[in-house]
Amino acid sequence: MTTAQKFSQSTTGKTRSHGPAKIDEKALIMSGFGINSEMETKEVLARAGMDADIVHINDLIAGRMQLSDYRLLVFPGGFSYGDDTGAGNAYANRVRNNLWDDLLEFLDGDNLVLGICNGFQILANLGLVPAFDRHYTRDIALMPNRGGRLECRFVSLKPAADNLWTKGIERLYCPVAHGEGNLSCSPETLLRLKRQKMITFTYCREDLTPAYGEYPWNPNGSVEDIAGITSADGKVLGLMPHPERAMEFVNLYDWPLRKEEMRRKGVPVPTESMNMHLFRNAVAYFR
């Protein structure tokens, strides 16, 4: 057994194959200390054509696993350290205090980084987004939701930039489940985010018109309805909602109604959801 096999955690269950064959490049999914969405993230990447290893942060710190063996680094959703000292903050501290040089080297390579929910909060605290001019400082904050507590509901997302992540996407429809997703930054930062087309997904209504900050379409009070941004070089994406939790049609909140409508129109009912598109785009970058 190789070290990699020994220390990567196994998942149970079978994977369906969709679309083109698997690529050789692998993804590393961070785990440990309360991260909890690593299994479904591995599953969704596998369905999109990329195998992943779930790696405990302590195994990277101790050198049992190497970040340089991977091309896509994912910080998945979770409640690392129970959101204590601010969501994502304690885990980001652990990364910065122990893995910073490896991470910089990874960012210098032709690699991608994806942070979802708690992962986005970690990226923000590490300064991996927005990373203007490759300066990894904290320029945005994901503050507590306007409603003051965690909220779990489906939201519609509209691509707000044309980049490697959004290619061909019309709308995503997936859950938010966070207590701190209220994106805040200085007016200067906001202006740069807009000017450099780094705002990648925004909360919108079902008909794709903007949420204009209105609840519940914008669930947390995020400035300019921002749900996700990339780094200045576009290779790091942070996203509050969870497309990986609704990879199948039957995971969507409104699927029973859509199914009934499709059947009556004689339209075939899909098995996969539109959210797969995002992960296919990430994998396509390496093809």
Added chain:
Amino acid sequence: MESCVHRIEVHYITDPRLKTRTSRIKSLGFPVDELHLIDVYTLATCTRDFSGKELAEIGAQLINPVVQKFLVDTPTRIPFDYAIEVGFLPGVTDNVGTTARQTIEDFFSMKFGEGEAVYTSQLFLVCGTLSPAELRKLATTLANPLVNRVLIKTRAEYGDKGMGTMVPVVHLNELPNADPVYLDLDDEELARIGKEGIIDSRTGERRGPLALDLAQLHAIRDYFDDEGRMPTDIELESLAQTWSEHCKHTIFASAMDDDVPRGLYKTFIQDATKKIRAEKGDKDICVSVFTDNSGAVIFDDTFLVTHKVETHNSPSALDPFGGALTGIVGVNRDTIGFGLGAKPCINFYGYCVGDPESDPALFRGRNASMPILSPRQILDGVVRGVGVGGNCSGIPTPQGWCWFDDRYVGKPLVFAGTVGVLPREHAGRNLSEKKAEPGDLIVVVGGRVGKDGIHGATFSSEALDPASPVTAVQIGDPITQKKLSDVIVKEARDRELYRSITDNGAGGISCSVAEMAKECNGCHVYLDKVPLKYHGMAPWEIWISESQERMTLAVPMGKLEELMALMQIRDVEATVIGKFTASGSCLVEWHGTVVMDVRLEFLHDGLPKKHLATTYTRKTYPEPDAPCPDRLDATMRSMLGRKNLCSKEFISLQYDHTVQGGHVLGPVQGRGRVQSDATLTKVVPGSKKGVGLSQALFPTYSEIDPYLMAGAAIDTAIRGLIAVGVPLDTIAILDNFCWCSSDEPERLGQLKLAARGCYVFSVAFGTPFISGKDSMYNDFSGFDAEDRPVKVSVPPTLLISSIGIHPDVAASVSLDAKIDGDLVYVIGDTAIELGGSEYFAHLGATGNMVPELDVVPLKARYARLTDALTHGLVASAFPVSHGGLGTALAKVAIAGQLGMDITIPSSMRPDYYLFSESLGRFVVTIAPDHKREFERICGLDALLLGRVAGKNLRITSDKLLLDLPVAELETVYKTPFRGF
């Protein structure tokens, strides 16, 4: 001991939560203009101090500088009138403090030593003019005196020095020993030991209830007389834990009257399951029932799923947040402790509380001392506790309910359940079986032991009264448990590093080790090896402490090194505390002295058998005499706005129900977002199958007819699953009895009838019981405002939870009406059965006619509906339950945001027809094209009521009864808990 103390205060530059926080406090009646919140970290060290530069570095680690600022040893200066600081009492788990400590350790590459820690507190800065009484009341709203310390200062007192520093360190110094306990006492003195506890030789005070009765104390005295010695305090405490009602279920196990010599549990629960399993033959769905921490059923050829529902009532009455949190993370461990370790995949909750708008003046102590918490405080706390538990652990919480009745004011009921998933085999090993072998090491993994939770098991076996121990309150730490859970079910299990595992729940290691010792017939524990949160705990305290997040493993010697290495790299503390033996005894040593040596057979089976006598007198209640209103618009509005029928979506919203990616049918459904009675979740990626969960309870039927009450709960729990398409033959059920005053023959008479109902109806449906739990003394004994003794007992409450496997979730249906023009049916007959109904409660009456239950035609009906669902003929289905057909139709319409044109038969009083709670019924909508096929399958059972049409719900019999816009119904349905 700590010599260097520093205080870091963190605040938002612009606090996004300020508005909501302030308006929530205002809505509770406080004249507060603004309520600011400052996070405070108090660093207490003795071996080293931090320099100003280092403290600034620490501050920077604790904030996001884009939106937050920090101050070191300098009070926050903003305009305010009063300051209220809420911290933890010594010894209470401080999760945020632990995280901050780890961050600091990481940053400076150092370790905090003995007695060094980071403590957190919350500083509320209040703007507004409050009277001293209002200020004190505000403080009790923000803090719980059982777990929190509170410091209040006016602006003037705050001055430029601020709050000062408080270090809640536990001071315990001497090394206590085990004391012998003299039992050659008269019966009165002996009984006091049972009721109030052993007298502590150091303090002279009683240590808290053992909940042992006289017969049990006599048996213990006789045993030690035979041994020729006095028992030690640890032996007595250990026996009390093991024999507690909470652990041994003495009432369910005892012979009852002449007709139930084997006891309620064996006769009515276990035998029902045995009979059903035998009748189902090779279609038996049960894998492991009653013997393990959870019950399990077959999911498919590869996996099984487990389910277990616990209650955590007494602790939740005292500390709703901590009690409920401990409840949910505790039942998660029942999942991890099933077989060799199932993965928790769905959480489940249920709350019985008083009307949150009431504020009863009840006190646990005399002279208006120790007021009970208000129902609103209890509801807020338990909702948050279960939420934090599930959310932080990454376990979705789709399914649950909330029930209001003023008889729950003294003792709320908090139900917490968890479904787990486990491969049936791994590398040829059956994962649902486990056995510790003699020579295996006893390894405790997870959190450390403190004084928290002492006497939890014996305490929940007693009624809540002034002597209730405050140390029974625990606060869980979901992240410590998440680390433990991950390393067990995702790594250690499949590397075969242990042979047996169980949870440390009620009774702590005294129960878990002694329970596992049964598998090999003995154990030898070195109690001084148990890792402690602080020194100075007595051996009996360590042995029975219920500190959370711990599990016990039986580890073969050859695997120890690998296990310990794995635990170390996953930051999970693991300690060898002894070994399993075949000696027949439970032997415990404390620094080289044997402090406990009790034969296992006496420990587990020595408790004297009881023979309980019951009586039963059927009560009758006046029938309501109100005539049927001419129009039912106002009635429908009142019914939909009743707390037990309206939306409690605020709970579903704050519970993550999508994590793990298995969401299919969630807690709210349809465009109009109506709460469902059943949910469907995928738990195995790539499988078409899903796990359906539902439940039911009818506490308002209990005083009228406990037998039919049980029937109503069983039918409704099953029917919730049938409606989403789960076939009857895959369904299993769980029982949770929460009774009151179980020393009274009348209450036991009701219990016996309910248990008999469980047998009869579960056997008739063929749905086996796979797990259950009972809590027998849900009574509050205290005083009213005039110091008169008051007893408030919960209504006898039976929760039936159901679990079933949907063969293909893509064929399931939700509850919302889908498309204009669809046909609306009611399936099943309606009779005048309104005893204990929500409608009679609305009329201020109870009545007597609770619904009858004839299972044979229902089984055929459910099979037909399953058939129609399988053939894709049904667009929506919803079970008719509390509130009857009328509210069910309204909810289906609201969920679809579509009107309905309904005509009901004119043969019955229309209000009775619409609000009767007759069992076995569904509201179903179908596409008009499916009419013939649907009616062919469902036959005369399905009555066409009308169609989905327009924007209004219109109901007609021989005249128009009701015509209301669905938008208005939606508002009525969602208004009561807006702002919660």
